[in-house]
Each structure stands twice: as C-alpha cells, then as structure tokens.
Amino acid sequence: MLSDTARPVIEATLPLVGSRIGDITPLFYQKMFAAHPELLNGVFSRANQANGQQRQALAGAIAAFASHLVNHPGTLPEAVLSRIAHKHTSLGITEDQYPIVYKYLFEAIVEDLGEAVTPEVAQAWTEVYWLMADALIKIEKGLYAKQANDKMWMPWKIVEKTPASPTTMTFVFEPADDTPVTPGEPGQFVSVRIPVADGLLQARQYTLSADAESTERRVITTKYNDGGEVSPIMHEKFQVGDVVELSNPYGDVTLDDGDGPLVLATAGIGCTPAASILRALATNGSDREVLALHADRSLDTWALSDQMLGDVQKIDGASLKVWLEQPQPELAAVGTAGSGVTGAETHEGFMNLDEVDLPENANVYLCGPLPFMQKVRSQAIAKGIPATKIHYEVFGPDLWLASQN
Incomplete structure (x- = not known):
C-alpha cells in the first residue's frame, strides 16, 4: 500500500498527472527507444507505437493503478495487474527492464511537468511506480515458473495452413525440437515472433483457436491486416514446413473449471x-x-x-x-x-x-x-x-x- 507520506501527495497530484499522462507517455517512449533501440527488436510492437495504442494503454494502466491505490488503500488492482503480466510474459519481459522504464518514464514526467515535480511529488510517484513494478515482477516470475521449460521462444513447424474465411487463416504447428511443451488453456494465446521486411523482429499475440490443451500441436487463426507488418507475411509467405518461433501460452481470460452456465x-x-x-x-x-x-x-x-x-x-x-x-x-x-x-x-x-x-x-x-x-x-x-x-x-x-x- 502507499505510505502515509505518499498517499496525500498522490491524491493531490493525480488529477494533474492523469491529465498529462497522455503527453508524458509518448515522450517516455521516444526517450527510451532512443537509448535502447534493441527494445523494438522483438519486444515492443512497432505498429502499436506508430498508431499510439501502446502509449494510450500505458497511460491508462498507470492512471488506473494510482487511482486504485488512492481509492482502495491496502489492496492492489489484481485484474489490471494480471492482464498486464500475461502480456509481458508472452513477450519475455524481464525484471532487469523495469529500471530502464523507470528511468525514462520519470525523465519524461519531469520534462513535461517541470516545477510541479517537487522532491515530494517525485518520491510519491516513484513509490507508485515500484509498487506496480514489484507486483508485476512477482506475478511474472510465477507465470514463467509454471511453464514446462525455461525458454522464451521455441521453434515450431507449420504442418497445416488453411483459409478460415476470405481474410483469415488457420495455422497448425508441431514442435520442431524436443523442448518440453506447456499445455495451454482454452482462451489463452501465444506470441509469434518473425523478422519483418527490414529484418527487425516483431511479435504478435494470437489466440489458440483449437486444441489449446494439447502438447503436440498449436492451432491459431489470424486475420490479414492490410498494411500490417506481421500478418501479411504469415498469410502470403509462410508455407507448410516453415519453422516459426512461438512463445509459451499465456492469458488470464480462460475457461473456468466450474459447471455453471x-x-x-x-x-x-x-x-x-x-x-x-x-x-x-x-x-x-x-x-x-x-x-x-x-x-x-x-x-x-x-x-x-x-x-x-x-x-x-x-x-x-x-x-x-x-x-x-x-x-x-x-x-x-x-x-x-x-x-x-x-x-x-x-x-x-x-x-x-x-x-x-x-x-x-x-x-x-x-x-x-x-x-x-x-x-x-x-x-x-x-x-x-x-x-x-x-x-x-x-x-x-x-x-x-x-x-x-
């Protein structure tokens, strides 16, 4: 929970930070990618950076987390954290990347808000960041530990490629090596990582559309995104026999194990x-x-x-x-x-x-x-x-x- 010192500061400054977070996050990403361009290679989606969706999502997550700490002291927004953690682990986010995010996020906050960021404000928002980061790191370590292997990306061979509609394609993969396979759950997704036109690696998440619990195959169905970087390559260039990198399965919106409707x-x-x-x-x-x-x-x-x-x-x-x-x-x-x-x-x-x-x-x-x-x-x-x-x-x-x- 927030400390007694930080809570009134966050409560007082949340409207200001909340109103500016949409401007702070683009500045943050600009600074971070300038210093760490490697994070665009297989981790962050270049498309979501270009269309602004990733910036909006980060801004929403920060605002939601801070609001929860103020309005519900002593608890954490478990649903928000779980959703973020599953997306992070599907991309291989690691603990050592959180200090990088902190450094450039707070540089952006200071640059945008200027004199409003007093030492007390900086300390309070630092506390918010690390409460969120530490909670995510804990969840993500648990998700990684549940996997049948300690790898982020594994080779899978395309054994079937079938149109599911005029704009969608179903791909069936089988393991291309002897890495232990984690069974998925109905509703979960895997990330597919491929080199795009300029050689940069890009990853996208796709739902396991059938046989999610299998350890012998993965089935996904993808929609062709005209102008996209990944789906056109998958639809137009991938062939049966090609080997592709897939992640372990992740996702928290899964079939419950009850018997209710x-x-x-x-x-x-x-x-x-x-x-x-x-x-x-x-x-x-x-x-x-x-x-x-x-x-x-x-x-x-x-x-x-x-x-x-x-x-x-x-x-x-x-x-x-x-x-x-x-x-x-x-x-x-x-x-x-x-x-x-x-x-x-x-x-x-x-x-x-x-x-x-x-x-x-x-x-x-x-x-x-x-x-x-x-x-x-x-x-x-x-x-x-x-x-x-x-x-x-x-x-x-x-x-x-x-x-x-």
Missing part, C-alpha cells in the same frame, strides 16, 4: 477464444449450459464458422445465435430471425442482448472490437449479470482500460 459473446475475429472454449467443452464431453453469441458482417466473413457450429452441436447444453450485418438470402426467406444457418438461430443487424434470455448465474466472456464489448457488457449488466462475472479479452494494447481514466 456460460455466455460467449464475440464479434469478428474475436470468435477465436470462444471457438477454443467450445472445442474444449466438446472434446471433454461437457454438458454445461452454453450460450454462444456471435456477430459478423456476413456468413462468408465468419471465421471458424464450421468449427463453432460443429462443436455446439456436440455439447448437449449448447446453443448458438448469430447476427449478420449484411442481408443473407437464406435469412430473407425466414424473416429477421430463423434457422438460416444450420445449427444456429440467425438475426440480421447488430447483436442486441435485449433479444436474448441470458442464463442465471452465467459467466460471460467477451471478445471483439472495443465498442462492441463495451456495448454488450453494458447490456449484460442491465440484464442482471454482475460485473464481476463478465470477462473480456483485448487483442493488442488494452485501450478499454485507458478509456476508463
């Missing part, structure tokens, strides 16, 4: 965690009540549709509802809702939970574009689902966290 609400390529969860339930012969909800532009763009439809039919207590933006001929024949997709109730338009009876005491899992998740979360809460039972996965930096501050 589940609601899986997804949109677009956000279907991958739900597909992984459905595959695990089907494989394990589960009879849990599962309501899968998916929104997409059309049947053609819905990645993993066959996999999800097939697995829902194998789970006794499962049902699937689909919302499609573009009119479909088969839907026109049956009205706005009907059985236009075999094994699913289909709707035209956007997902709306007002049209859905949600199971009582359900755990709700969300994945998709940020506006979609915010809207569906609000609708779920309005229908009586406690916020603590709603879990979300963000692809890339967590801008939802940033938008809350």
